[in-house]
Amino acid sequence: MRKQSFLFIMAFALIASACEKIIDLEVKEGDKRYILDAELNTMDDSISIILSESVPYLSDDTPTYVENATVELTPEGNSAILVPYESNGRYALPLEALEDQDYKLSVDFNDISVEANSHLTKKTNINELLIDENIEGDLIIRTALSDPAGEDNYYRIRYSIDGQKMDEVENLVLFSDNNNDGEELTPRILNELFESGKKVDVELMTMSKSQYEYYQGMLSISDPSAFSYSVSAPANPVSNWSGDVLGYFSTYAIDTMSVVIP
Template sequence: MKIYIRTTILFLAIALASCSDVIDVPVQTAPTRLVVEASIDWEKGTMGNEQTIRLSTSTAFFETTGNTAVTGASVIISNDTSGDEFLFVDQSNGEYTTDDFVPVIGQSYTLQIIHDGETYMAQETLIPVTDITNIYQGREDGFDDEELEVHVEFIDPANEDNYYFIRFKREGDLLPELEVGDDEFIDGNEVDWWYEVQEDEDTDKIDVLQPGDVISIEMYGISSAYYNYMDILIDQIGGVGLFQATPVAVKGNCVNQTNPDNYAHGYFRLTEVNKASYTVE
């Protein structure tokens, strides 16, 4: 009887294994679009004349090969008050560069891109950023009061709307930590913004700041429109579980004047930026 039962189970397992089918799951596709990386960032203490804009095309989700760089486009930024134009030269690798840009705080600029017979335009204002007054480390304000965090202090300018974009990146990490904020509840006050490495919930890897870690810090002054754009984008890439954001098409400010339905991905921003580095002790 035991031999009969074992033989029956063996034949059943073979039958189930031989009846497996390959199921093709259709993957939703989207039209190929122009991707614009037009971040005109004026680092404090520099002339800000050297700037780069990158153009590429979007790809299918599982696409891992192929050159997406866009070449042969016309890229110009103009000062909306003086009419001065800054031509970005095609470097034949998707990058368009200039070494004669003139940044003016509070000035409005217009970006024009002509690609594949269509004209894309965007307008933004160069936003200033306040100075960083102090960078230090501590253990009391993070999610885990036993682990190190890095603090960035600055004074928010009073009686005006201010929006911030801060980028932290630990040396050796693949991706940076991106954060945005506004001064709705901190207008005119000293701000203490802290950065703490979070545990990877997918791998349960314990990863905290250690002495010797080098953190690069970039703090940008941004427009309210770019704040809203980045707030949605960060939610899209950072939400998990119950807090996962519903996927939506995140549109930037580059409008296709020729064919509005063929909109571009990406954003044209103009910001002043503080850059600093801190080594954990």
């Protein structure tokens, strides 16, 4: 509905000779919130946590990082492992990430204790990368995969072009096997930087349902032009952190494949 509403409003506004202007909107400065952006995946075989503070909306302030936290990772059935501080709010540790396993992450800082649990799912492999064109003649890359039948699977595609990560919100690709259980899927990625000779590294990431919903929620509010046409009023996505912090402890099983555009 968001896409349809967006198109309707754009079409309507254009046809109605609408005027657009930049307005000086006085945003309320909410209390600063702590952000815990944690990721464990099977590709890097490492745990990474960035602990920072939020900044006012519409500002270009750089965030303040928290350096004095105690971070512990507990793989299911094992004892806690301390994750040391590196720099710029980042805590990291090389670690073999295992598929189909639960992980618990605990963080203590400034008299705040929070924890999050996440299930690292099984990996789904990329069968092949197909280079194609859409009807507009733009280059697209299709990631062919065989969805495992009989279970709900949730996916994300992350990619880089010539080593440069495409991590902008418009390049975040999320999909599930809802209505396509057990089928051959070929989700596509489109980027105007796709050109002959460029190397594209594609990561097919599988994740839990709750993590997928978190990213969907994040996607719906992160497109800054989308405020006006979400069906629900925008709100913070539901985090897996126990306390009053923002962010998510994400775990991914990742398969990768690369292709050079001919």
